[in-house]
Amino acid sequence: MRNSRETMPAGFKSKVVAPRNPKLVKKQEEKLPKLIPSVYAREMSQTTEERLSKTNEMCLPRILQLLDMSETTHHKFSSLDLDQPIFQPYPSEIVFQNYSSFQTYTVPLELRNSDKVPRLVKVTDEDSPYFKVSPPLDVSKKVAPGMSSTFTILFTPHENKDYIHRLICVTEREKFEVPIRAIGPRAVLDFPDTLHFNVCPVRCLSQKTLLVRNIGNCEAKFKLSTCRPFSVEPSVGTLSVGQSMQVTVGFLPKTTGDHSQNLLLHYHSGENIQISLFGESSDINIGLDRNSVMVDKTYISLANYQRLSIFNKSDSIVHYQWKNFATDEEEEQDKLRFSSEHYQDEDKEMEQFLTENTDPSLRACLSLFSHTLQERLVQTQQQLMSLDDQDIVVRPMQGEIWPNSSAEVNIIFKPQEARLYQQTLYCEVTGRESRLPLCIQGEGLGPKLQFSFDFIDMGNIVIGSKQSYKLFLSNKGLIKGVYKQMQPKTVLGLCFSFKPSEGIIQPGACQSMAVHFSSENLGVISEQLQFSVVGNPEPVTVTFRGCLIGPTFHFSVPELNFGEVSFGFPQMLTCRLSNTSVVALTFALRIPGDGMGPASITSSDQVSQLNKSEWGMGDTTERRWREFTISPSTGIVRAMADIDIQLTLCSNTVQAYDLSLVLDVHGVGEEVMALPIKARCIVPDVFLKNPDLEFRDCFLGHPYEQSIELVNMSDLPACFGLLPQPYEEEPVLLYSSPHGRGVILPHCTEHIPLVFQAKTVGRLQQKAHIAILGRQDPPLELLLSCIGQGPSVSVSKAKLNFGCIPVLTDVTRTLQLSNSSPIPARFFTQMVKNRSHWRVAPSEGVILPNDSLEIKLIAHLNDTVPFQDELELEIQDSQIFNIPVLAKGKGTTIVTDRPLAPQLDLGTHFNSGPCQHSFRITNQGR
CATH class of the missing domain: 2.60.40.10 (Immunoglobulins)
Incomplete structure (x- = not known):
């Protein structure tokens, strides 16, 4: 940027004069001006001087930067707000227009001091070959409050086009800009400022054609747009200078009354021109000869009709069409709802398609698949909007009515069910704002089928027996009847069967039915069975009533008494269940009060399964043992037959039993009979004949065997077991038995072999224990003793x-x-x-x-x-x-390193020379 101090050419005098007292408009007061064609044409025809002379408003400039006033002046405070500059520029925007190339044009820029003290101001501009700034002679002096400093802006265009520039004004407090805009050639289309349509019927299209000429000085490239109920054609166009074209504006109101909108003309150079459109619409004399139609009663699958007239008493040709909805809004909402549901289904189908088709070659068909779904949506919407697939059809669906005439339509009634029909259709006709409602009523008649009996008394029936009946179903109507048995909703209803359960009965004909019944449930029968008839909402019914009674039976004994039983020893009793009725008996036997846990422990299992270590009654807080076994527990007893029942008790609880064997009969009930059970479980008193067992001298690790005598003086057998020796790191002795578990018969003595091994030298003692199954007292204690000794x-x-x-x-x-x-x-x-x-x-x-x-x-x-x-x-x-x-x-302990005995061989030597033989003598003695 540079400080412009350009001087005016000698003898040059500006003809541009600024108006007096322009109005300052702040941002909140600014309003976007509505530019109409006449104003735009007038502005584009003005010179720069004329435009400036008609500029009566100015606005606050855009502040670029706030400066530190302490660096430039002693007056550090200003009476103006920070959003308002000290100097107010006029004009707020410098505009040049209608200029010629290489001619110089000037516009004065006044900077008025709005503060209460004198202030300095200077103007700089960016380097430009087209714009220059000429300052006043007193530019270096302060401007008094309320006074102005005038700068002259010189513009020398090189060609006739748009230019954009800006000036930077620097005061003692801020920097702000003043934009400069040079407007080149512009297209101007001579549209009227307003366009009025005469009163026209609602929903009727009214059009006006305008001949538009380009009176500007460049080619016009434009866009036209407006809002309903108005329309415009063409929406885009190009028009050379001096040329003309036709523009058609349409008016199609959906409601009566006055309508107004703006026609927006957008030039390619950026200007937006608004043309006001006005129109008025009203209803004309069009209607139906009646608002409701009652169609005569009609049998299903047949059709009936009524005629209706639509009169047109106006001077216009009108078009009508029958609709399902009263307003366009309801119709659009239904379309949107259906489209939303369709798109959800489409997303699911698309996701399934992508999941099932992972081959890339098949994914190429994705666009075709999507197009198929869109076509399906359009077809379905068309079907929903039409009235062809409904029970009430209008023919014709749409048409035209000439002025002062009428048109007849047929209301066709095709019921599919025997019921009352009521539907409201709406006639959308041009010339009327609201659709004309028509209420249509009709009644569909279905086949008249009737049973020969409405009620059948079945009497007393034994459960499980099979009963048969015969019914007749007649057609009393004039059309054929298609019937089918409906699925019963009750248990007894499912026990009935009909043959045939479905069929067709011609008018006046009769169909015989075989009815079969069998049930396993006791109680009173009162069942209403229903048959659906195609086209008839009410089914035909027949009612069966009666009573189901159960079979008779008994046990062969009054009770089952086991007496005293030994703990863990199964005892079995037998009884007989007799069926004295004429139907089979399906039974189940159980004992309430028996345990729900695992089967009780038997003495044979305790003896054979060495891993069982529980000898007492166990933890009674857990699930109790299942001590009774019934064989068979379930079954079927044929009519007038019997079956043997075996009941086995293996008690694992020392107690007296007072239970019952209860009988559940299928279809009759639970616990229909109870057979008492008596028993008492005890543990026999068993003792050791000799609680001390002496083995005397025992070699270590060598097994020795002796017998333990176990005595049972009771009347019941007992189960015993030698408890395993507790584990020790270094036991002094070991004991075991090859037959450590067994059964002692009543009044018998059992000899238990005991194998003994000493592991330590000296006097040894060890206690062994023998458990009795079911015994709650400590096990029997046996003292083992011996003297351990090592090998001899x-x-x-x-x-x-x-x-x-x-x-x-x-x-x-x-x-x-x-x-x-x-x-x-x-x-x-x-x-x-x-x-x-x-x-x-x-x-x-x-x-x-x-x-x-x-x-x-x-x-x-x-x-x-x-x-x-x-x-x-x-x-x-x-x-x-x-x-x-x-x-x-x-002998000697002296030895040599070479042998000297039995001879010493010195070998061959020359004479006259010494001969030596060296050897070492060692004393290996101590």
């Missing part, structure tokens, strides 16, 4: 003398170890002295039961003196032997 080993020699033996030579003597016990004996040997001249092989080992083993004692002496030592022999878990050993060495 003997040595062949108590002392070993080697005598005189050569020194530096291994001399061997043997010892025999004998194991006379039934268990293996492990031994360990060592010499007492350190660095002993004896060694033992093997130094340790195992002697098998009742076997012998030799060990070698090897002497290696290193001197010719007597030697003695002691062999320590330790038997694991037994005694320790100390065996003295003696020996005396003989």
